[in-house]
Amino acid sequence: MIDPPPPPPSPPIEAVNAPVFSSALLAEVRLASVRGVGPLLRRRLIEAFGDAERVLRTSPQELTGAPGVGPKLAQAIGAAPDEATARGELRQAATAGIRPLVLGTPEYPPRLAQLGDAPPVLYCRGQVAPTDTRAIAIVGTRRASRYGLRYAGELAAGLARAGVTVVSGLARGIDAAAHRACLEAGGRTLAIMAGGLLKIYPPEHAELAEAVARRGALLAESPPRMPPMSGSFPQRNRIISGVSLGVVVVEAARRSGAMITARHAAEQDRDVFALPGVIDNPQAAGCHQLIQEGAKLITGVDDILAELETLEACGVIDPRPNAAVGVPVAPDSAPSRSAALPPLSEVEQRVWEAIGVGPTAIDTLIDSAGLPAHKVLATVSLLELAGRIERLSGVMVARRS
Amino acid sequence: MIDPPPPPPSPPIEAVNAPVFSSALLAEVRLASVRGVGPLLRRRLIEAFGDAERVLRTSPQELTGAPGVGPKLAQAIGAAPDEATARGELRQAATAGIRPLVLGTPEYPPRLAQLGDAPPVLYCRGQVAPTDTRAIAIVGTRRASRYGLRYAGELAAGLARAGVTVVSGLARGIDAAAHRACLEAGGRTLAIMAGGLLKIYPPEHAELAEAVARRGALLAESPPRMPPMSGSFPQRNRIISGVSLGVVVVEAARRSGAMITARHAAEQDRDVFALPGVIDNPQAAGCHQLIQEGAKLITGVDDILAELETLEACGVIDPRPNAAVGVPVAPDSAPSRSAALPPLSEVEQRVWEAIGVGPTAIDTLIDSAGLPAHKVLATVSLLELAGRIERLSGVMVARRS
Structure with a gap:
C-alpha cells in the first residue's frame, strides 16, 4: 500500500473569492509580457516546444537556437514574471472588469484569430458578441474638419442601424465621432486601445470608454497597466483592421495612423473604403491617395452595405453571425478568401x-x-x-x- | 482635224475673288447636310459607291438596298442641296473665317480621324495646330461651385503651361473657366460647338469665342448656320473626347453632358480623370460615380501630366507632335492602342x-x-x-x- 497523495495546498488568504486563472492562461500572459516576444515569435516557440507553459519551463540553454531565439532573448524568457506576479496582475485587472481573451479560445474575435500575427492575449473590458464578426472600422485624423466629423458620425450611425459593429481607436477626432454616433444610434462598438485598458488615452475619453465597455468592448494587446507608447499605435492599428471586414478612412493626411490602418487592411485582405473630399483639404489627401491605389470611394453608408451584401452573397462572410456562437476558430482551419480551392458559395x-x-x-x-x-x-x-x-x-x- | 475644245465657262461675276471649292469637298458638304446621313452611314455609302460625288450621282433606285438605306433615305439623298447651294453656304462661312476640314485630309484633327464615327466634315474657325494632338478636355457643369470654377481654371492653366492644348465646349461654368484660364496662361485651346459656328451659344460667350479662334480653334460638326439643338449636344461631346487624349470631369451631376463626354472618352479608349469633392455637393456626384467606375481620381494637374508622360514613354502618343506636321492620318492606318501586335516602344x-x-x-x-x-x-x-x-x-x- 502507498500513502494517499497529500491534499492540494489551500489558496492564500487574499485570493479567496478572487477569480481563478489556469496555469495555461497565466503562462500565456507571462510569455506575452516578455519584451521581444511578439505574436510571430510566440507562434514559433509554441510550434517548437508545445505550449506557453512548456516554453517557460525550458532552460535558456535549450531555448537558444530555437528559430529566432538568441541567448539574450532566451535569458529574457527565463526571467519572465512568475505565475504569482501574473496572477496578481490579472486579479487587479479583474477588479476593473478586464479579462484576458486567449487566441484559440471561443471568446477570442474569430476574424482577428485568422491573422498570422494575431495577439496571443487580448485584454477585454465589456463583451465581444458573436455579431461583432460583422464589423467595419471607421478611422481618421485627430484634427478632423466639420465635414469629416459629420460624415464619420453619419457613416457610424448608418452602420449601427444596419446592425454592423463599428470599430475604432477611441482617439480624438474621427474615432470618437464614430464611437459616439454608433452608441447614439443604438449600435455596438469596439474600441481598440494602443495602451493598457487601465491607462485610457486620451484621458478626456474616460467617459466614452465606459459607454463603449457597456455596449461593446474595449480591447487591447498591451497589459492593463502599460501606458500607450508611440510604437504601440501602429501595432494597435493592425488589430483595428484585423477584427473588421473593412476599414473606412474618413479624413487622413498622407502620413498618418489611419493610412497605416488602411495598409494593414489591404494586407489582411480586408476592404478599404475612403471618403473623398475637396483637394485643398490636406486631411482628404490620404483618402485620395488610397483611392488612387485602389480603395473604394464611398459617398455614403450604402456603398459599404452593398459591399457587405456582396461578401455575404459570395459566402465570404456569414449573414447570420449568431449561428457561429461558441464555435472556436483555430488559426489554421479559419476560412480565408485566399485559401486553396475553398468550396464555392x-x-x-x-x-x-x-x-x-x-x-x-x-x-x-x-x-x-x-x-x-x-x-x-x-x-x-x-x-x-x-x-x-x-x-x-x-x-x-x-x-x- | 477636230475643233479645239471650247474654253471652260468663266466663273459667274459674283464668284470672282471668292474661295474656290473642289467638287469633292462640295459633295462631302452636300452629303453631310442630308438629315439621316451620319458618319457611320456615310462611311457605308462611300464603301459601297466610292466617294461622296458618286453617292450623290447614284439614283434613289440604286441607293435603295445599299446597307442601311431605305427608300425614304434614298429620296432624301437624291434631294441633297445642289453644288451651287453648298458653294454659297461655304462662301458665306468663309467671309466669317470658317472653312471645312474634310476627314482624310492633313488638316483634319488626326486623333478624331481615328474614330469610326468621325464627322466627315468639321467646320473650323481658327487653326488646328500639330501640337493640338497633345490635348486634354476639361468639362463639367454649367452650375459650377466656386471650388469647381477654381480648379477648372487651375487645371487648365497648368495644362497650358505644360504645352497641352485645352479642349472644352464653350458652355457656361466649367467649360468657360477652362478656356479662359488656358488663354490667360498663354495656352492653346479648342472649343467644340454643338451648333454651327455662325450661331455661337451661349451668346454671352461671343467674345470668348473670338479669343479661342485667335489662339486655337472653334470646331463644329453642324453646318455654320445650324442653331444648336438639344440632340446635337451629346453628338458634340464625342468630338470633345475624340480630339483629346483624355477628359477631365471637374464637377458634374450624375446625369449631365459631362458624364456623356466621359462615357464617350472611355469608349474611345481615352483616359478619364475626375476631380473629387465633398459628398454633399451634388455636382461632385458624377465625378465620384466615374471614379467608382474606374476613372482616375486627380488632385492636381500633376496627376494628368504623369499619365501623359506614361503614354509618351510607352509610345502611345508622340512627345514631339511637330514631327507629325502635314502627315495625314487615314482612319484605317491610324495608330491605335488596340491594334494587333503594333511595334513595342x-x-x-x-x-x-x-x-x-x-x-x-x-x-x-x-x-x-x-x-x-x-x-x-x-x-x-x-x-x-x-x-x-x-x-x-x-x-x-x-x-x-
Missing part, C-alpha cells in the same frame, strides 16, 4: 458555371448568370482573387485549370 | 523582356526593369490592354503566346 458556383470551359465575355456572364450585374462583377473579382478564374483582358475571363 | 520592350518566358511577379519586374515603379505598372497595363501579356493574379503577369 452558391453565387460563386453560378458564375463559375456560367463561365463554362472557354474564354467568356463578362457581358455574356451578366446576361446568363441571372444575377444583378454588380454581383456578377464582384463575384468575378472574388473568383479571380481566389485564383479560380483569370481575366484574359478587361472584358474576357476564363476558368483556371 | 522602348519602354514596353524593356518591360516585355523583363517578363521573360514564365510567369513573373510584378515586384520582380519593378526590381529588374530599371524603370520607376509607376512606369512599370503603367506599361504592364498598356501591354495587358494590347493583349501582349496577361495578368495571372493581382501580382503575377506572363507573356501571351
Whole structure:
C-alpha cells in the first residue's frame, strides 16, 4: 500500500473569492509580457516546444537556437514574471472588469484569430458578441474638419442601424465621432486601445470608454497597466483592421495612423473604403491617395452595405453571425478568401458555371448568370482573387485549370 | 482635224475673288447636310459607291438596298442641296473665317480621324495646330461651385503651361473657366460647338469665342448656320473626347453632358480623370460615380501630366507632335492602342523582356526593369490592354503566346 497523495495546498488568504486563472492562461500572459516576444515569435516557440507553459519551463540553454531565439532573448524568457506576479496582475485587472481573451479560445474575435500575427492575449473590458464578426472600422485624423466629423458620425450611425459593429481607436477626432454616433444610434462598438485598458488615452475619453465597455468592448494587446507608447499605435492599428471586414478612412493626411490602418487592411485582405473630399483639404489627401491605389470611394453608408451584401452573397462572410456562437476558430482551419480551392458559395458556383470551359465575355456572364450585374462583377473579382478564374483582358475571363 | 475644245465657262461675276471649292469637298458638304446621313452611314455609302460625288450621282433606285438605306433615305439623298447651294453656304462661312476640314485630309484633327464615327466634315474657325494632338478636355457643369470654377481654371492653366492644348465646349461654368484660364496662361485651346459656328451659344460667350479662334480653334460638326439643338449636344461631346487624349470631369451631376463626354472618352479608349469633392455637393456626384467606375481620381494637374508622360514613354502618343506636321492620318492606318501586335516602344520592350518566358511577379519586374515603379505598372497595363501579356493574379503577369 502507498500513502494517499497529500491534499492540494489551500489558496492564500487574499485570493479567496478572487477569480481563478489556469496555469495555461497565466503562462500565456507571462510569455506575452516578455519584451521581444511578439505574436510571430510566440507562434514559433509554441510550434517548437508545445505550449506557453512548456516554453517557460525550458532552460535558456535549450531555448537558444530555437528559430529566432538568441541567448539574450532566451535569458529574457527565463526571467519572465512568475505565475504569482501574473496572477496578481490579472486579479487587479479583474477588479476593473478586464479579462484576458486567449487566441484559440471561443471568446477570442474569430476574424482577428485568422491573422498570422494575431495577439496571443487580448485584454477585454465589456463583451465581444458573436455579431461583432460583422464589423467595419471607421478611422481618421485627430484634427478632423466639420465635414469629416459629420460624415464619420453619419457613416457610424448608418452602420449601427444596419446592425454592423463599428470599430475604432477611441482617439480624438474621427474615432470618437464614430464611437459616439454608433452608441447614439443604438449600435455596438469596439474600441481598440494602443495602451493598457487601465491607462485610457486620451484621458478626456474616460467617459466614452465606459459607454463603449457597456455596449461593446474595449480591447487591447498591451497589459492593463502599460501606458500607450508611440510604437504601440501602429501595432494597435493592425488589430483595428484585423477584427473588421473593412476599414473606412474618413479624413487622413498622407502620413498618418489611419493610412497605416488602411495598409494593414489591404494586407489582411480586408476592404478599404475612403471618403473623398475637396483637394485643398490636406486631411482628404490620404483618402485620395488610397483611392488612387485602389480603395473604394464611398459617398455614403450604402456603398459599404452593398459591399457587405456582396461578401455575404459570395459566402465570404456569414449573414447570420449568431449561428457561429461558441464555435472556436483555430488559426489554421479559419476560412480565408485566399485559401486553396475553398468550396464555392452558391453565387460563386453560378458564375463559375456560367463561365463554362472557354474564354467568356463578362457581358455574356451578366446576361446568363441571372444575377444583378454588380454581383456578377464582384463575384468575378472574388473568383479571380481566389485564383479560380483569370481575366484574359478587361472584358474576357476564363476558368483556371 | 477636230475643233479645239471650247474654253471652260468663266466663273459667274459674283464668284470672282471668292474661295474656290473642289467638287469633292462640295459633295462631302452636300452629303453631310442630308438629315439621316451620319458618319457611320456615310462611311457605308462611300464603301459601297466610292466617294461622296458618286453617292450623290447614284439614283434613289440604286441607293435603295445599299446597307442601311431605305427608300425614304434614298429620296432624301437624291434631294441633297445642289453644288451651287453648298458653294454659297461655304462662301458665306468663309467671309466669317470658317472653312471645312474634310476627314482624310492633313488638316483634319488626326486623333478624331481615328474614330469610326468621325464627322466627315468639321467646320473650323481658327487653326488646328500639330501640337493640338497633345490635348486634354476639361468639362463639367454649367452650375459650377466656386471650388469647381477654381480648379477648372487651375487645371487648365497648368495644362497650358505644360504645352497641352485645352479642349472644352464653350458652355457656361466649367467649360468657360477652362478656356479662359488656358488663354490667360498663354495656352492653346479648342472649343467644340454643338451648333454651327455662325450661331455661337451661349451668346454671352461671343467674345470668348473670338479669343479661342485667335489662339486655337472653334470646331463644329453642324453646318455654320445650324442653331444648336438639344440632340446635337451629346453628338458634340464625342468630338470633345475624340480630339483629346483624355477628359477631365471637374464637377458634374450624375446625369449631365459631362458624364456623356466621359462615357464617350472611355469608349474611345481615352483616359478619364475626375476631380473629387465633398459628398454633399451634388455636382461632385458624377465625378465620384466615374471614379467608382474606374476613372482616375486627380488632385492636381500633376496627376494628368504623369499619365501623359506614361503614354509618351510607352509610345502611345508622340512627345514631339511637330514631327507629325502635314502627315495625314487615314482612319484605317491610324495608330491605335488596340491594334494587333503594333511595334513595342522602348519602354514596353524593356518591360516585355523583363517578363521573360514564365510567369513573373510584378515586384520582380519593378526590381529588374530599371524603370520607376509607376512606369512599370503603367506599361504592364498598356501591354495587358494590347493583349501582349496577361495578368495571372493581382501580382503575377506572363507573356501571351
